[in-house]
Amino acid sequence: MENQKVTQLNPKLGAPKTIVTIIVALIIGFLIFQSVTIIQAGHRGVVLQLGAVQPQVFDEGLHFRIPFIQTVIPMEVRVQKSETSQTSASRDLQTVATTIAVNHHLDGNNVNRLYQEVGMDYAARIVDPAIAEALKAVTAQYTAEELISKRSEVSAKVKEVLKEKLASYYIVLDEINIREFKFSEEFDRAIEAKQVAEQQALKSKLDLERIKIEKEQEITKAQAQAEALRLQKQEVTPELIQLRQIEAQLEAIRRWDGKLPNVTGGAAPFINVDNK
Structure with missing residues (x-):
């Protein structure tokens, strides 16, 4: 009878064991899941161990960590764009509103240091203030007109500064683009008036040069004509005059049709001849 009672109790004792096995399996699975982390493309992983930043940085792909001890913070290292408008002053104390676009990315090998020293809000804490400071430092070296005429040079200096x-905070600058320099309305009107005056001055200068050239051309032409007359006068001799008279007489004989004129003038005038 006792053996039968024990046999009847065994099935009931198997159920708690199954539950325990399932719980253990779930715990093991959860621990395995917690010990694995995947870093997506274009990111790096900052490892925190009990809140302390670790020297190693996880690259893209699958990595193992200590569950509940280590935490991984993903940080994007792809190119990011910051566009802002900053107000500064030129060397001649003109107010300049500059719109600038900046492309930058994080140094993937040092994202742990950036996270430790700055945190995730690095754009507002580092990038934007650095852009404003660089613009103010460079625009103060140029007059308002030079900012317009030497835009490429200004852009190169801003990029250098x-x-x-940014490099001191492990941020790599890729490129900048100064989209616009905007000045006060009074300055814009002054620039426009200056350009109109310069255009008018240039037109007047060109007109004077044209008149001067035309005058020089007329003088040159008159001098050439005078020189030609002078040379012709030098070449006129009594022999030349006699030759020209003989040539004229020969030409007249050549053209004569054989009829005598009724009246002619000169030293030996003809008389009326009546052909009968």
Whole structure:
């Protein structure tokens, strides 16, 4: 009878074991899941161990970590764009509103240092202030007109200054683009008036040069004509005059039709001849 009772109790004892096995399996699966992390493309993983930043940085792909001890913070290292409008002053104390676009990315090998020193809000804490400071430092070296006429040079200097500032925080500057320099309405009107005056001055200068050239051409032409007359006068001799008279007489004989004129003038005038 006792053996039968024990046999009847065994099936009931199997159910708790199954539940325990399932729970253990779930715990093991959860621990395995927690020990694996995947870093997506274009990102790096900052490893925190009990809140402390670790020296290693996870690249893209699958990585293992210590569950509940280590945490991985993903940080994007792809090119990011920051566009802002900053107000500064030129060397001649004109107010300049500059719209600038900046392309930058994080140094993938040092994202852990950036996270430790700055945090995730690096754009507002580092990038934007650095852009404003670089613009103010460079625009103060140029007059308002020079900012317009030497735009490529200004852009190169801003890039150089900004690159140095961002590099100290492990941010790499890729490119900048100064989209617009905007000045006060009074300055714009002054620039427009100056351009109109320069255009009018240029037109007057061109007109004077044209008149001067035309006058020089007339003088040259008159001098050439006078020289030609002078040379012709030098070449006129009594022999030349006699030759021209003989040539004229020969030409008249050649053209004569054989009829005598009724009246002619000169030293030996003809008389009326009546052909009968």
